[in-house]
Amino acid sequence: MSAKILVVDDSPTMRRIIINALNKIGYSDIGEASNGKEALDTLRSEEYKLILTDWNMPEMTGEQFVRELMQDEKLKSIPVIMVTTRGMKEDVITAVKLGVRGYIVKPFTPEVLKEKIEEVLGA
Amino acid sequence: MGKKDSFGEIIDKIEEMRDFFRIGDEIVPFLKDLFRFVRDIIPLLTEATTSISDTRNKIPDATERIIDVNQTTEMATQEILDRLEKISSMVDSLGLSDDPDSAGKVEKIKDELMNITYALQFQDITSQKLEHAKKILSAIHEKFTDLFEKIGGVKVKTKVGRKVISAIHQEMEKEELQAKSKEFREKTEDEVRHTTISQEDIDNLFKSGAI
Numbered sequence: 001m002s003a004k005i006l007v008v009d010d011s012p013t014m015r016r017i018i019i020n021a022l023n024k025i026g027y028s029d030i031g032e033a034s035n036g037k038e039a040l041d042t043l044r045s046e047e048y049k050l051i052l053t054d055w056n057m058p059e060m061t062g063e064q065f066v067r068e069l070m071q072d073e074k075l076k077s078i079p080v081i082m083v084t085t086r087g088m089k090e091d092v093i094t095a096v097k098l099g100v101r102g103y104i105v106k107p108f109t110p111e112v113l114k115e116k117i118e119e120v121l122g123a
Numbered sequence: 124m125g126k127k128d129s130f131g132e133i134i135d136k137i138e139e140m141r142d143f144f145r146i147g148d149e150i151v152p153f154l155k156d157l158f159r160f161v162r163d164i165i166p167l168l169t170e171a172t173t174s175i176s177d178t179r180n181k182i183p184d185a186t187e188r189i190i191d192v193n194q195t196t197e198m199a200t201q202e203i204l205d206r207l208e209k210i211s212s213m214v215d216s217l218g219l220s221d222d223p224d225s226a227g228k229v230e231k232i233k234d235e236l237m238n239i240t241y242a243l244q245f246q247d248i249t250s251q252k253l254e255h256a257k258k259i260l261s262a263i264h265e266k267f268t269d270l271f272e273k274i275g276g277v278k279v280k281t282k283v284g285r286k287v288i289s290a291i292h293q294e295m296e297k298e299e300l301q302a303k304s305k306e307f308r309e310k311t312e313d314e315v316r317h318t319t320i321s322q323e324d325i326d327n328l329f330k331s332g333a334i
Contacts, residue, residue: 013200014247020208020240056251085251107244110237 003049003121004029008039008065009083010057014106018052018083018113025114036065043075050121055084055091066098079120083108165287169294170303172271177307179267182260189257193250200246203239211236 005027009015015032022030031046033039037060039053051069055062062082070076081102082095092103102116214236217229294300 011247016204017240017244085248106248
């Protein structure tokens with residue numbers, strides 16, 4: 001599959017697991033960032049079709065990242081899926097209000113990841 | 124008339140003094156009670172102060188341990204991932220076999236390897252939980268430090284405060300409290316100490332016969 005995906009997570013282990021899962025379900029064009037700030041810089045220099053982001057991150061959290069992203073005219077159309085340990089209903093509501101298009105609670109399975117990506121990208 | 128007025132004034136003064144002594148009679152037992160209370164409360168305050176101090180001193184240590192645990196598990200998980208990826212690529216080369224039975228088995232092995240990879244998400248999840256515990260510990264440390272500073276503030280503000288704090292310090296020197304403090308330190312001692320000596324050094328020590 002050709003969609004270029006950006007994985008944003010402060011944990012190198014988690015980034016690696018997500019990238020492995022994405023490879024497994026057929027995505028090979030993948031970029032990575034360790035926090036929201038780094039992700040914004042990457043997105044301003046490269047074109048991505050989808051963002052998978054964690055919530056709890058240093059420097060700039062996933063919440064702050066999505067908030068900033070939605071204020072950027074050029075970037076706000078890129079769909080975001082939150083992949084996080086935060087599984088409270090209020091968290092999901094906050095994410096939806098921010099404009100997040102999908103929400104996955106860790107630990108995830110590749111099936112769930114594939115399903116959400118397909119939902120968001122309309123594959 | 125003037126004499127009578129003076130006499131009346133004297134009577135009034137005597138009445139006032141009687142009232143004063145009556146109040147004094149009531150106040151003295153109260154004050155005695157209050158002093159007894161302060162005397163009884165000092166050992167408790169001393170113990171609380173010592174406990175706060177001991178606990179406060181241990182918190183940075185506990186926080187450091189949490190950081191260590193996170194770093195260690197992160198490194199170990201990365202190593203497991205390295206090996207899983209290595210095995211996976213070795214298995215990939217086996218998958219080129221024309222035998223459908225072997226190819227099926229290879230696929231199953233690869234699936235199992237992927238399942239191990241996904242299971243390693245536990246590292247990130249536990250790490251975030253520990254991070255939360257670390258934040259709680261830091262907040263407690265801040266509160267205790269604040270409390271400790273406030274206790275110090277009482278000492279300089281009032282005479283009574285100075286005396287109470289001085290009494291607390293005297294109490295702190297008592298053996299019983301020192302023993303309790305020692306017991307706390309022993310209970311909370313880290314059994315997994317930082318590696319300060321290499322295995323090679325240990326082997327050399329054994330060989331040298333110095334121990």
